[in-house]
Amino acid sequence: MATLKSQREQIRDQRAFIAEQTDVLQLQRDELSASAEKRTREQAQAVRLNPQEDVRARWQARGIERVAEVRNESGAAVHDVNVLLGNHAAGGVAVRSFTGRWGPLQPPPVSRLGPFEVAAFCFFKALGDTAPHAFFTDDAERRWHVSAEGLLRPAHPGDGFPEPP
Template identity: 35%
Template sequence: MLIVYVSSDAAAARAALYAAAMNGIDWGDVPTWLGAVFAAGAAAAAVWTLASQRVQIREQRQFIAEQAQNLSLERAELRAAAEDRRWSQARQVLMQGLQLSHGSGGQFWKVQVVNRSDAPIRDLHVRFGDAYLPSETHEVRTAASNLLRSVIGETWSHPLHSLGAGRAVIFDSQAFQPHTAHNSRPSLKFTDDNGIRWKLDHHGVLTESSDDPQS
């Protein structure tokens, strides 16, 4: 075994050399350097956090926009469905009118109204032109697509208080001169089962009516 003896002088020399080397370092710059390193790290972390937050905000805004669009579409669909239900019964009320020759030499209107809905309609008012009222109103026992083939029953009054589901009624006008008959086309106003007032003209155009059936 080799034993190396180090003299006390050599050890002292090495200690002196190490002390000199350590004394040569500018320890005053180390805290500044460490502070700069930590500051740079903190700045990088802040930049990363800010970028991450921006991504999250952008994703949240996109999600909110998509949700808002979906809600808008759902509301539009609900409104359309509600509007369709609102018009549903009124669209099943049909009116057919024929301008016919009268025995007096004039002409008159014969109008058949059919309620094809599953609920009654009320307060039926028929007008010929702006002012003329029906001269006769008849129950229809058997309605035909050609109203001349419909089987009429008892005489009813006008305005007609109610027309049940699946029922029909015929209104006859008075006799007019031909040109007056042509300008006195029939129109119907009625109230549906939801209390909405409607007007149906000779051309089959259905609109809401603001008139008061009791006035």
Template identity: 35%
Template sequence: MDAGDLATWVGSSFAAIAAGATIWTLKSQRDQIDEQRQFIAEQSATLALERAELWAAAQDRKIAQARQVGMTVQLWARSGVPGDANGEPIPDTFRIEVRNLSIEPIHEVTVRFGEQEAHEASAAVETDLIRRGLTVVTDGPRLNVPVPLVGAGRIYLFTSGPLFEEVDRHRPALLFTDNAGVRWRLNEHGDLREFVPAG
């Protein structure tokens, strides 16, 4: 065997070994990169789920106070309004009872009938009738609408003007701002939505 052939053979062998080591290193690095991509994808999915859960929890906190505000709607006959043929008073206004059952106040409280605002409001005074086991809510002093503040656990009564086409066509909707500054709209069916004024 010639020394030149031996050197070529040894050099070729080392080159082949080096090429094999390079291929093995590249494959190993490619495998590591694939594992890292898979890990990053799993982490991204986990973070997306956590973000969605945090967002849902924030939404629940955001709406928690608003869900504790309610209203009931009644047709009401004002005193002094002529009655029907039987002398019964004829309902000619809406009376809306707004209850803030949350532990925080609500602000800028009003009831609207389309674009028409409630005619007047009053703080409610609850009177217990022990003999009958009833609680009667009566009007307190008259207030301007919108009412700037309704305290926690308080009841306010809102009265429409006399029923006419505009009021009769548009059912009452309660508008209020929660203690976090979010404006809400609640209709008589309990549909609660964040309120964004037009314009």
């Protein structure tokens, strides 16, 4: 009888220990999840949209009337970067690498904008006072929208911009 009582106590103690470990593991999972979310948001917040008020001569010579730059000031690449003026897509985009060299004008979107690179989205029509807005995908494959005012929010299908290919 003493053996049976001892076994029951041991089983009860093991169950209590397992319950404590389960709680600890859940807390660790929650901490890791919060940390990952914080890193994701910090990366997204380091992507800036800068509407250019004065179109520089290098762009005007190509017939470009309006430019909006996306600066990736994060330490990781972002993907599927694009800018719209209202619902109008840019006519082309050039990327300046971290070395300071501009690449050729290409059709948007930018598939990969590396750390500390800049993408200049070029519009051949000024389209009035329409404010630009940018969309991009971060390392965690979350799609983001940033306004000209710097307001960042998760992007959703139907935000006025097609999802990346």
